[in-house]
Amino acid sequence: MRWPTSFLASLPIIGGDSSLSRFPVWRNPTVRMFVRYASAALVATVLIVLALAPYASALVEQWSRNDVELRSRLVFNSIRHSFSELLAANDKAGIEDLFARVANDDRVLGLGFCVDPGVLRFQTKLMPSTFSCKKAARSETASFSSITDDGTHLIAASFPIAVRNAKGHLVILHDLSFATKRSAEARTFLTAALVGIVLVSTLLAALAVLAVVRRWLIGLRESLSSAAQGQNIEEMTSRLGPIGEELRLALRKMDLNRVASVDTERTEWTAETIREVMNGELANAQVIVVSNREPYIHNHEADGIKLQIPASGLVSALEPVTRACGGTWIAHGSGSADQEMADSEGRIRVPPDNPGYTLRRVWISEHEQEGYYYSLANEGLWPLCHIAFVRPTFRAADWDTYRAINERFAKAVVDEATTDSPIVLVQDYHFALLPRMVRARLPKATIITFWHIPWPNSETFSIFPWKEEIVQGLLGSSIVGFHTQFHCNNFIETADRFIESRIDREHASITLSGRETFIRPYPISIEWPPAALGAQKPVAECRSAVRERLGIPAETHLAVGIERFDYTKGILDRMLAIDALLTAHPEWKGRFVFVQAAAPTRSKLPAYAALQAEAQRLAAEINDRHGINGVAPVHLVIRHHDPAEVFELFRAADVCIVSSLHDGMNLVAKEFVASRDDEQGVLALSTFAGASRELSEALMVNPYDPHSMGVAIERALTMPAAEQRERMRLMRDLIRNRNVYRWAGQMLLDASRLRKKQHVLEIAALHQNGGKRRS
Ligand code: F6P
Numbered sequence: 073m074r075w076p077t078s079f080l081a082s083l084p085i086i087g088g089d090s091s092l093s094r095f096p097v098w099r100n101p102t103v104r105m106f107v108r109y110a111s112a113a114l115v116a117t118v119l120i121v122l123a124l125a126p127y128a129s130a131l132v133e134q135w136s137r138n139d140v141e142l143r144s145r146l147v148f149n150s151i152r153h154s155f156s157e158l159l160a161a162n163d164k165a166g167i168e169d170l171f172a173r174v175a176n177d178d179r180v181l182g183l184g185f186c187v188d189p190g191v192l193r194f195q196t197k198l199m200p201s202t203f204s205c206k207k208a209a210r211s212e213t214a215s216f217s218s219i220t221d222d223g224t225h226l227i228a229a230s231f232p233i234a235v236r237n238a239k240g241h242l243v244i245l246h247d248l249s250f251a252t253k254r255s256a257e258a259r260t261f262l263t264a265a266l267v268g269i270v271l272v273s274t275l276l277a278a279l280a281v282l283a284v285v286r287r288w289l290i291g292l293r294e295s296l297s298s299a300a301q302g303q304n305i306e307e308m309t310s311r312l313g314p315i316g317e318e319l320r321l322a323l324r325k326m327d328l329n330r331v332a333s334v335d336t337e338r339t340e341w342t343a344e345t346i347r348e349v350m351n352g353e354l355a356n357a358q359v360i361v362v363s364n365r366e367p368y369i370h371n372h373e374a375d376g377i378k379l380q381i382p383a384s385g386l387v388s389a390l391e392p393v394t395r396a397c398g399g400t401w402i403a404h405g406s407g408s409a410d411q412e413m414a415d416s417e418g419r420i421r422v423p424p425d426n427p428g429y430t431l432r433r434v435w436i437s438e439h440e441q442e443g444y445y446y447s448l449a450n451e452g453l454w455p456l457c458h459i460a461f462v463r464p465t466f467r468a469a470d471w472d473t474y475r476a477i478n479e480r481f482a483k484a485v486v487d488e489a490t491t492d493s494p495i496v497l498v499q500d501y502h503f504a505l506l507p508r509m510v511r512a513r514l515p516k517a518t519i520i521t522f523w524h525i526p527w528p529n530s531e532t533f534s535i536f537p538w539k540e541e542i543v544q545g546l547l548g549s550s551i552v553g554f555h556t557q558f559h560c561n562n563f564i565e566t567a568d569r570f571i572e573s574r575i576d577r578e579h580a581s582i583t584l585s586g587r588e589t590f591i592r593p594y595p596i597s598i599e600w601p602p603a604a605l606g607a608q609k610p611v612a613e614c615r616s617a618v619r620e621r622l623g624i625p626a627e628t629h630l631a632v633g634i635e636r637f638d639y640t641k642g643i644l645d646r647m648l649a650i651d652a653l654l655t656a657h658p659e660w661k662g663r664f665v666f667v668q669a670a671a672p673t674r675s676k677l678p679a680y681a682a683l684q685a686e687a688q689r690l691a692a693e694i695n696d697r698h699g700i701n702g703v704a705p706v707h708l709v710i711r712h713h714d715p716a717e718v719f720e721l722f723r724a725a726d727v728c729i730v731s732s733l734h735d736g737m738n739l740v741a742k743e744f745v746a747s748r749d750d751e752q753g754v755l756a757l758s759t760f761a762g763a764s765r766e767l768s769e770a771l772m773v774n775p776y777d778p779h780s781m782g783v784a785i786e787r788a789l790t791m792p793a794a795e796q797r798e799r800m801r802l803m804r805d806l807i808r809n810r811n812v813y814r815w816a817g818q819m820l821l822d823a824s825r826l827r828k829k830q831h832v833l834e835i836a837a838l839h840q841n842g843g844k845r846r847s
Pocket of ligand 1: 385736
């Protein structure tokens, strides 16, 4: 039989309540729950009764039959003696009298005496006429048989009797119809009793359940509203007993999902957003930044102590973020007046004009600086990772110093930590061993290490003599970040090849000794709008000021290159491109100047000294070859430039050339774009800089091919203003959205996510331990 679906849907227990919802009382969820519960219990009862009733009847009938059999035996035993005597005396009248007295009992229908071969010799008067001795079982012992007489259910009990002159069976007939009646009564009673018990217990259970559910609902409501308001849910949920524990876990998971669902693409990232993340997601979390380069350097100069902001992409990215987070920045105190300006622990509040965080300076001797910074970091890891055709050099003693300095900074992190689970943001290749060292001392810390330079493929990295230690050191981090997915992949391959670990490619994680480290791309960027832009004059004024200062005619086209004097930046290659351009297009001679602002860096190292000498020689050669009317095409300015000067140069330029041979990201490219609020200027960008993955509207150049790079520079110099604007707008939009606050924000949100996950696991472990203790 098929039930109409509308009927099924209308059954409250099945869930259909559309027809009932017109009754106001049905809209009450508690009533609905109770009715559903009660109707389900009723249906269950009916089914139970239907299932049990046949058994109950059979049982009652069996009882009744046993009863009758027992009664038959009693009757027989009570008359046996008298009957035997009367039978022996063949006293027919006495026997009929005896039978009649026994048959007075309501349930005894009749008595008879059967002799072989089944002849009824004596009987009571009301013996059913249809009875015959052949219907009753007769044997050597007492036997009982069921007989139906005219629809009436009878039991014939026959007992063997033998006297001198006679032998036969005394038959006692009982009416069993009372058993049928009894079984019907039993069924009715059973049904009534079961329905009654079920209804009463349902009612009591429902009331108890409702009371508990009501308490849970109130607690749930309060906990949810506390969680929504960011309040502590511990106390609230603890009042709810075991369900409270479950609720707490669920709320934490929800919270994790909430963090995960922050749309970093759509959020407008500013210093304020970082502060919100710190006050919300990471309230009470301490942030400790570790880098080699410090954000503020105090130097003795002829006219007193001077403050210098170093030419470092790392510093320009992290400084505004640290200002927003507060906390502590641990770095090498490299300035000649640094000790004087800091307290006895090396601490100083910065920025000096508006302190927002603590700079903790760590002291490193000249000798240690040689081994750790110049040699291992910058003669070993730097050329190794950049693959810029400068042979890396490795010395065991330098490695020892590198390890010792990592230890010193790790100790400083522990000293500065005010909680057992700070967020430690480790920067760059100077501190590959530090994450593991910090992890050993602060197991609950969230350590995010950002590797600012490229990570080469595993084959190239295999050159590094202590590769296993470096990779293991980095895997002390909770997250290791790179600028690009490509570098993440290279790192995972390197770990896969050189250390015993478990790689999970789906989640991009590496598990070493039971600890999981996530490998993530975080493309670094710059502050938006850049602080240095604030004090800038209009572009036209910058153009004339710079040209005047450099002594070049007002209408001259200007290309700039601004960076540390590093062989990875392709400074020689871009000069060769300019040579190629002026050779192919002599009409640009006297009308085009290239200014290379190069901040001296790591000059002690032979590769850097050689680069500087070669750049000076090449510039002179090009100027000799292409200089005309007193206009030298290449201006090499080797000195440190303040951010304001850098931005003025950017704004004065028609073209900015970033021709890195290999670069993690390259923030100069992004700063140039950010400086051009007039939406003019062209960026010529190396395809080997990480920035080329994002700034695809730049003119891409191959620094290894001076000819094609010369062609690109010429194209940049002649690009129509409208096209410049289109390209510049798109790039500015991208940097505005993907600024350094987003870079840091993504890392902080990931840190928050990991911390919450860790918290959940801790609670779950407590649960488990508690459970084990209880069991
Ligand atoms: O590119 C890696 C990096 O650490 C940059 O972040 C920074 O611009 C540069 O190297 C700093 O070099 P140094 O601190 O050695 O002058």
